[in-house]
Amino acid sequence: xxxxxxxxxxxxxxxxxxxxxxxxxxxxxxxxxxxxxxxxxxxxxxxxxxxxxxxxxxxxxxxxxxxxxxxxxxxxxxxxxxxxxxxxxxxxxxxxxxxxxxxxxxxxxxxxxxxxxxxxxxxxxxxxxxxxxxxxxxxx
Amino acid sequence: xxxxxxxxxxxxxxxxxxxxxxxxxxxxxxxxxxxxxxxxxxxxxxxxxxxxxxxxxxxxxxxxxxxxxxxxxxxxxxxx
Numbered sequence: 001x002x003x004x005x006x007x008x009x010x011x012x013x014x015x016x017x018x019x020x021x022x023x024x025x026x027x028x029x030x031x032x033x034x035x036x037x038x039x040x041x042x043x044x045x046x047x048x049x050x051x052x053x054x055x056x057x058x059x060x061x062x063x064x065x066x067x068x069x070x071x072x073x074x075x076x077x078x079x080x081x082x083x084x085x086x087x088x089x090x091x092x093x094x095x096x097x098x099x100x101x102x103x104x105x106x107x108x109x110x111x112x113x114x115x116x117x118x119x120x121x122x123x124x125x126x127x128x129x130x131x132x133x134x135x136x137x138x139x140x
Numbered sequence: 141x142x143x144x145x146x147x148x149x150x151x152x153x154x155x156x157x158x159x160x161x162x163x164x165x166x167x168x169x170x171x172x173x174x175x176x177x178x179x180x181x182x183x184x185x186x187x188x189x190x191x192x193x194x195x196x197x198x199x200x201x202x203x204x205x206x207x208x209x210x211x212x213x214x215x216x217x218x219x220x
Contacts, residue, residue: 035220051219054148054212057196058219082219094220114220122193122212123219124149135150136218140188 004066005079008055008123013083018097022077027099031106033114035094037087047128051084051093054122058082061121065113073109075100080113082123093125141168143205145177146212151190154183164205170194171201173211190215 005021015034022030037049066078079097087093096113100106125136145162147155166172170192178184191214192199198214205211 052149053219054146054193054196054214057193057212060196118217118220120198120217121219122148122214122217124215125218126149135153135215137216138150138187138218140186 003070003077004063005077005081006059006062006066007079007081008053008058008062008084009081010083010085013081013092013095015092015095015097018079018081018095021079022097022099024076024099026101027076028101029103029106030097030099031103031110032098033094033096033110034092035114037089037091037093039089041127044129046089047130048089049087049093050126050128050133051082051087052124052126053082053084055084058122062117065116065120068116069098069109069113072112073098073100074102074105075109078109078113080117082117082121084123141205141207143173143208144210146210148212149215149218150187151184151213151215154186155181162211168205169201170199170203170205170211173205174201177213184213187215 062080076099081095083093098106098109141164146159193212
């Protein structure tokens with residue numbers, strides 16, 4: 001039985017899919033982190049975000065995070081899904097779901113997974129504004 | 141020695157390409173490749189910083205490249 005699910009897709013992410021994957025009778029809880037596109041950055045109105053990925057490598061790095069989370073925390077299953085393409089305000093770029101017998105491990109693994117994803121997984125977002133666009137984190 | 145270069149994110153916009161075949165002239169360490177790239181693509185200096193992946197794994201400067209390696213320029217990631 002596979003305890004990890006990683007996905008990169010240009011389709012709309014589905015929280016229920018992630019929930020259903022990790023849900024299990026042996027678990028006392030599920031932690032679900034859902035990233036959503038915010039309407040502003042540094043007080044500037046955002047019109048949309050455009051996500052792109054080095055997909056084969058990004059999947060490998062997401063799998064590493066899932067495997068490491070399983071090794072590091074007392075969790076049962078973990079799902080990491082990320083969207084690519086143009087996302088509107090309120091859309092979901094990322095979902096992390098973790099199930100565990102006891103809640104603390106699920107919370108910790110969920111935070112570990114999103115924090116690590118933001119550091120290592122080769123995915124980039126371009127923020128679009130009314131008057132221009134910018135690659136997040138990339139400019140000197 | 142011929143390698144394939146991939147550019148992502150801001151690097152794609154700066155270089156104007158997604159991927160190119162590249163003839164590496166100097167000895168085949170990643171550090172030498174980085175030096176060549178900065179000379180040939182000075183616009184890469186407009187990225188805050190970048191990592192390099194070889195064959196889909198992050199790599200350090202002392203890595204020795206082989207013919208047909210796929211070398212990706214990885215600007216600071218911003219997923220999530």
